[in-house]
Amino acid sequence: MTPAELAEVVLSAAHAVFADRGLDSSALPGRTAVERPRNPEHGDYASTLALQLSKKVGVPPRELATALAEQLGRAPGVKSVEIAGPGFLNIRLDAAAAGQLARSIVEAGPAYGTGTALAGQKINLEFVSANPTGPVHIGGVRWAAVGDALSRLLRATGADVGTEYYFNDAGSQIDRFARSLLAAAKGEPAPEDGYGGAYIAEIATEVRSRRPDVLELGDAAAQEVFRVEGVELMFEEIRSSLRDFGVEFDTYFNEKDLHDRGELDHALARLREQGHLYEADGATWLRTTDFGDDKDRVLRKSNGEWTYFAADCAYYLDKRERGFDRVVIMLGADHHGYIGRMKAMSACFGDDPAVNLEILIGQLVNLVRDGQPVRMSKRAGTVVTLEDLVDAIGVDASRYALARYSSDSPIDIDVELWTRATRDNPVYYVQYVAARTASVGRNAAEVGLTRGDGEAFRxxxxxxxKENDLLKALAEFPAVVATAAELREPHRVARYLEELAGAYHRFYDNCRILPRGEEEVTDLHRARLWLNDATRTVIANGLRLLGVSAPERM
Known part of the structure; x- marks a missing residue:
């Protein structure tokens, strides 16, 4: 019996009690939940339904809890119900009901853990969005791992999700990039405000191979060639490195398209209709202070140039007009001050910022070797890149390490720890269970042990x-997934998998799955194989949500 199934049993018992006592059934919720008690001695699950309902119907909580306990005690699969404190229900399942979960998990396969909590929500999830002026740095890599995991979680809980990469290919940073490429091609030092690193020389060389005549053009024309060709090359490199990292986006959106299609003028017109624009000092301003911003924001300068914020407004409106109910944007720690103006901008369009816009902030990441930060990339010159991280610890370890911690916490990734084939390496600890459960399956087949059909399962x-502890841990997975999606916290899945791995190791050490020598295969062996395979299913499902492999051998 899964927690969700037990919660339905509890709710059905409440309906029966209300009918028997003539209580107002409209006070009953449409759904309820059960939780695992912190102290296992208190039972398998606990319910607070009696406490929640007592005031609504005017019945003392312990009296209502007593009636619920009596009704619940007659339900199939419920071994006992005890009342604790002011009206908590502590529920114990019989072994058959608890063990049945193993079969449910195996038969559900990849679907186990999915749900419909976010069904009906259409969410646009934007993450990474690095400028095309250099490789993806380690801060962007964090968002690649976390954002991709979050997209998987949202989809697993029923949301319609569109992932998006915003490519900032317009503005002054692109001009500096083009000037840097031109200088490298001419063998000159990078401009004072330009970009350095070996990758600039590499791209400049590639542009020259495409356009051998580029340096014969005037500087202005040559710079334009380096801008167009260089951005294309950098963009393809970024896409390729993210693809190798297991991250693909549904949409790659170019900022330049907003300008070319007149989307900024369209956004300006919409904001004017809403009554939030004004002219001052020759510039066009958005009155964001009406909605809590610390100052109003310029959209168009007095010289006619658009500001970055104007493009942000146009891009937000474009997403909403594409039918997304909620726009989720992941930004780095240096963008914390961005939240207020973006929320105010959403309100200026007539939206509810609490519903239609969500901004997540990620903190810094450091790569550490021998206790010291790795500060310089051989290729990028000043930052640690995605390739540096993957070269140091691999894709699986990188994705797991970056998704394992709350995004609002800075993290140090220790190269020595994350490459170690020991239990203190979290990703190894979890993947080892994936491999061990697969190994058990192979060894079982060799000795003629199979699960048999579900009807023969005892x-x-x-x-x-230890079997009971493992079953309880497996039962938690759907709730962990739902909570991680709702709170936008993929690290909850990683931490859960580590707890599950511990429960499996203790089960494996105490409960022999395979028969010894000439020992006859029994129903207990088969039952434990079901439990082994259920664990393999959940470990694989959880790792898949993080974009990490579940190896069959290690």
Whole structure:
């Protein structure tokens, strides 16, 4: 019995109690939940439904809890119900009901853990969005891992998600990039405000191979060639490195398209219709202070040039007009001051910022070797890049390490730790369970042990304490996924997988799955194989949500 199924049993018991006592059934919720008690001695699950309902119907909580306990105690699969404190219900399942979960998980396969909590929501999720002026740095890599994991979580809970990469290919930073490429091609030092690193020389060389005549043009024309060709090359490199990292976007959106299609004028017109624009000092301003911003924002300068914020407004409106109900944007730590103006901008369009716009901030990441930060990339010159991180610890370890921590916490990634084939390496610890469960399956086949069909499964045999602990851990997975999606916290999945791995190791050490020598295969062996395979399913499903592989061998 899964927690969700038990919650339905509890709610059905409440309906029966209300009918027996003539209580107002409209006070009953449409759904309820059960939780695992912190102290296992208190039972398998706990419900606070009696406490929630007592005031609504005017019945003392312990009296209502007593009636619920009596009704619940008659339900199939419920071994006992105890009342604690002011009206908590502590529920114990019989072994058969608890063990049946193993079969449910195996038969559900990849679907186990998915749900519909966010069904009906259409979400645009933008992350990474690095400027095309250099390789993806380690801060952007964090968003690549976390953002991709979050997109998987949102989809697993029923949301319609569109992932998006915003390519800032317009503005002064692109001009500096083009000047840097031109200088490198001419063998000159990078401009004072330009970009350095070996990658600039590499791209400049590639542009010259495409356009051998480029240096014969005047500087202005040559710079334009380096701008167009260089941005294209850098963009393809960024896409390729992200693809190798396991991250693909549904949409790659170019800022330049906003300008070329007149989207900024369109946004300006919409904001004017809403009554939030004004002219001052020859410039066009958006009155964001009406919605809590610390100052009003210029959209068009007195010289007619657009500001970056004007493009942000146009891009937000474009997403909303494409039908997305909620726009989620992931930004780095240096963009914290950006939240107020973006929320105010959303309100200026007539939206509810609490519903239609969500901004997530990620903190800094450091790569550490021998206790010291790795500060310089051989190729980028000043930053650690995606390739540097992957070269140091690999794709799986990189994705797991970056998704394992809350995004609002700075993290140090220790090269020595994350390449170690020991239990203190979190990704190794979890992947080892994936490999061990697969190995058990292969060894079982060699000795003629199979699960058999579901009808022959005897879940009541899974009565050992360690089996029960593992079943409880497996039962938590759907709730972990739903909570991680709702709170935008993929690290909850990683931490859960580590707890599950620990529960499996303790089960494996105490409960022999395979028969020894000439020992006859029994129903207990088969039941434990079901539990082994259920664990393999959940580990694989959880790692898949993080974009990490579940190896069959290590």
């Amino acid at each position: 879940p009541e045999l899974l009565s050992h304490d």
